[in-house]
Amino acid sequence: MKIAVTGSLGHISKPLTIELIHKGHTVTVISSNPQKQKDIEALGAIAAIGSIEDTAFLTAAFTGADAVYCMEPPVNFFDQNIDIFNLHNAIANNYVKAIEQSGVKHVVHLSSIGAHTDKGNGMLAYHYYVEKIFEQLPTDIAITTMRPVGFYYNLLAFIRGIKTENAIITNYGDLKEPWVSPIDIAAAIAEEITQSYNGRKVRYVASDELTCNAVAQILGTAISKPNLQWTVIPDEQLLNNWLATGVNATIAKGYVEMNAGRRTGVLYEDYYRNRPVLGKTKLVDFAKEFAAVYNQQ
Numbered sequence: 178m179k180i181a182v183t184g185s186l187g188h189i190s191k192p193l194t195i196e197l198i199h200k201g202h203t204v205t206v207i208s209s210n211p212q213k214q215k216d217i218e219a220l221g222a223i224a225a226i227g228s229i230e231d232t233a234f235l236t237a238a239f240t241g242a243d244a245v246y247c248m249e250p251p252v253n254f255f256d257q258n259i260d261i262f263n264l265h266n267a268i269a270n271n272y273v274k275a276i277e278q279s280g281v282k283h284v285v286h287l288s289s290i291g292a293h294t295d296k297g298n299g300m301l302a303y304h305y306y307v308e309k310i311f312e313q314l315p316t317d318i319a320i321t322t323m324r325p326v327g328f329y330y331n332l333l334a335f336i337r338g339i340k341t342e343n344a345i346i347t348n349y350g351d352l353k354e355p356w357v358s359p360i361d362i363a364a365a366i367a368e369e370i371t372q373s374y375n376g377r378k379v380r381y382v383a384s385d386e387l388t389c390n391a392v393a394q395i396l397g398t399a400i401s402k403p404n405l406q407w408t409v410i411p412d413e414q415l416l417n418n419w420l421a422t423g424v425n426a427t428i429a430k431g432y433v434e435m436n437a438g439r440r441t442g443v444l445y446e447d448y449y450r451n452r453p454v455l456g457k458t459k460l461v462d463f464a465k466e467f468a469a470v471y472n473q474q
Contacts (some may be wrong), residue, residue: 180370181205181242181281182222182469183229184250185198185213188330188359189287189366193246196367207238211434230267232274239279244370247272248309261428262303269310275313283319285370286311287362288379290326290448291435297443300431300455312377319444321369323361325382326355326448329463332396336471339405346418349439350409355383355448356392358463361456381448384456390462398466400471412437 180197184190185208194217197204204222207229208214217224225232229250239245249265276284284440292304311320338346369380388394389407397405410418412433419429438444 178243178371179203179205179241181207181225181239181245183207183246184287185210186220187250188328189248189363190246192360192363193366194220194365195240197371198222200367200371202371203286205238205242207235213292230271232271232278235271235275236278239275239281242279242281244283244285245276245281246285246287246366246370247276247311252428257425259425259428261300261431262306265267265303265307266310269307271348273310273314276318282317283370283374284311284314285321285323287364287366288322288324289445290324291438292322292324293447294443297434297441298438299434299436300428301435301438301444302416302431319374320377321374322379323362323366323369323376323382324379325357326445326446327357329356329358329384329458329460329467332392332463332467333470335396336474339396339400339402339471340474342370343402344406344407344408345389346408346410346415347395347436348410348412348415348433349436350389350407352439353386353388354439354445355382355386355455356460357382358456358458360458379451381451381453382456383448384458385460386455387460395460395464396467399468 180196180202182190194204194206198221206217206222207225209228211226214224218220225238231403249268252261288308289301291298291301292308295302295305335345344412362382365382393405393407397403416433
């Protein structure tokens with residue numbers, strides 16, 4: 178198959194590209210960074226250098242592909258001028274135009290946990306609207322929507338608090354929740370994108386399900402802090418903490434609301450209705466990476 182992959186050589190797109198090439202597929206990797214071209218080609222892929230905000234470029238990169246993998250890139254939380262909803266809606270509309278104009282008939286789209294609703298999920302609500310944009314594609318175009326849960330590497334954001342307060346500090350706790358490795362997400366996408374499929378479906382992806390205290394214990398053991406605690410603070414306090422570090426106010430508020438959705442159960446209600454088979458990469462595996470980053474900072 179000929180497959181176009183967005184996301185450059187990111188956490189998901191790189192292992193996805195490696196797996197697809199290993200299985201004999203021809204892969205075009207789309208990146209906005211010209212410096213990535215050599216690294217892309219070193220994997221055995223074709224580099225398409227340009228912006229996903231450029232419809233003509235994107236259409237050309239998709240043309241001839243049997244399937245495409247689409248993702249909206251992460252944003253800089255400290256950019257005071259960014260509007261994450263408008264930005265990702267614009268990118269989604271660009272994808273839709275390029276898919277239609279290129280003639281692609283199979284799309285795998287990276288969405289998120291919480292995208293089943295636009296209420297009670299904070300900053301993740303934009304995924305709901307992006308999914309609606311993709312649903313506007315003609316019905317003869319197959320779409321698999323991937324909804325991974327919280328990424329393991331998001332836990333790296335707690336390192337600062339661990340070093341200064343000797344605790345993981347946030348506004349939720351005392352619950353069991355799912356986490357996922359990008360490696361397992363890439364494996365799931367590779368499975369979906371190489372299948373012959375007609376219609377529309379949603380697939381959740383998770384690697385492990387753990388209580389917050391279990392997460393603290395595993396990470397604490399990895400960094401030689403076996404008594405590491407998971408500490409819950411009020412929403413307002415977390416919001417003020419984030420604003421004090423210079424995070425975009427809208428994003429900070431959305432992050433706090435997203436975590437509140439963990440407490441209420443809104444975030445995971447559809448996940449538990451469609452619970453997936455857990456992936457191979459467990460938190461104890463990621464803990465080694467976590468410890469390496471922790472010890473470098």
